[in-house]
Amino acid sequence: MAVDFAQEIRELRTTMESVREVIDLPKLKEQLADLEEQSSAPDLWDDPENGQKVSSAMSRVRGEVERVEGMDARIDDLEVLVEMAEEESDAETRAEAEKELASIQAAVEKLEVRTLLSGEYDEREAVITIRAGAGGVDAADFAEMLMRMYLRWAERHEYPTKVLDTSYAEEAGLKSVTFEVNVPYAYGNLAVEGGTHRLVRISPYDNQGRRQTSFAAVEVVPVIEQTDSIEIPENEIKVDVFRSSGPGGQSVNTTDSAVRMTHIPTGVVVSMQNEKSQIQNRAAALRVLQSRLLLIRKAEEAAERKELAGDIKASWGDQMRSYVLHPYQMVKDLRTGHEVGNTQNVFDGDIDGFIEAGIRWQRGQDKQAD
Secondary structure: OOOOOHHHHHHHHHHHHHHHHHHHHHHHOOOHHHHHHOOOOOOOOHHHHHHHHHHHHHHHHHHHHHHHHHHHHHHHHHHHHHHHHHHHOOOHHHHHHHHHHHHHHHHHHHHHHOOOOOOOOOOOOEEEEEEEEHHHHHHHHHHHHHHHHHHHHHHHHHEEEEEEEEEEOOOOEEEEEEEEEEEOOOOHHHHHOOOOEEEEOOOOOOOOEEEEEEEEEEEEEEOOOHHHOOOOHHHEEEEEOOOOHHHOOOOOOOOOOOEEEEEEOOOOOEEOOOOOOOHHHHHHHHHHHHHHHHHHHHHHHHOOOOOHHHHOOOOOOOEEEEEEOOOOOOOOOOOOOOOEOOOHHHOOOOOOOHHHHHHHHHHHHHHHHO
C-alpha cells in the first residue's frame, strides 16, 4: 500500500506543534541564553560544583532546542524529497523518502512522550532507591545490576547523578542504594520505573547451578523544593549517627559521619553515608525524607495510591517487570507488554523503550481514573 506522504507529514507537523507548545521553545531559548551568559563569566570555575552544574544545564538545554528545531528542519527536507520523487517519478528517491519518514516518525514519538509529562512533580529531579528483596545473595546482586542499569541510562543521556547512600550486602551486591538523577523531568521519566523487578537466571552463587528467581524494589520520588512546605517537627525525627562502611564492612570513615533518620509517626527511615561530613549527610537525609513524606501526603489526599513505596513488596505476585536470562533471554514489562530480547543492552542502560511505553500506559491509567 502506497504511503500517503501528505497525510503523514501533516500529522508530523501537528504533533510537533504540540511538542513546541508543551516544551515552550521560546522559554528554552531564554534559558539557553542565560546559561551561556553564566558560562562566559570569568569566575565560573572558581566554584567547580557550580561550574559543572551550569555547563551540564547548558548542554542539556541546547540539546533540547536543537532536537526540536532539527526535527522541524528534517520534516521540511522530507517534504522537498517527496516533491522531487513525485515530479521525477523516481522510485529510488521515493524509497529514500519512505525510509526517512519512518525515521522521523520514530524520533517525533520520543519527543511526543515529553508532552505527556504534565503531572504536578514531573518537572522535578528524582531520587531513586533500590532495595534487594526476596532471593538472598542473588537479590542483592540484582539490586546492584539495577543500580548500574539506571546509572548507565543517565550516562547515555549525559544526565548528572549523585549516589547518596550505599548499603552493601555481606557476600555480594547491595542491600540498598539511594541516588539522585539531577536533571529536569527526571522524576516524570523515571516514576514509571517504581515497583518490583524480577530476575530469573542460573545463579552464579549456587554451586549446583540451579535456576534462581530474585526480586528488587525500585522507589522513585521527586526531589523536594523549598516551596513544597514540608516541615517536620524535630520531635518527630529520630537521628542516629554511625560510621560509614564499604564492601565487607571495611571502614571508609574514622568518624561517626553517617546518618540514619527515622520519621517516628510514619516509620519512614532514610540513611545517608556518602557525603564527607555528618552535617552534609544529615541535610541529604532530611531532603530525601521530605520527598518521601511529600508523596505520602499527596497519596493520602488522593485516597492512598498503591504505587507508593510502602506498597512495593519485592516478592511474588507483585512484580511489574521480569528480566529472564534462563532458559531464554527476554525483558518484559508486565503492565505495558513492552519486551526486548537483548537483555545485555537493557542492563547496559538501554531502557528508553520501557520508559516511553510506561509513560503512555500511566497516562492511559490516569485518564481512566478521571
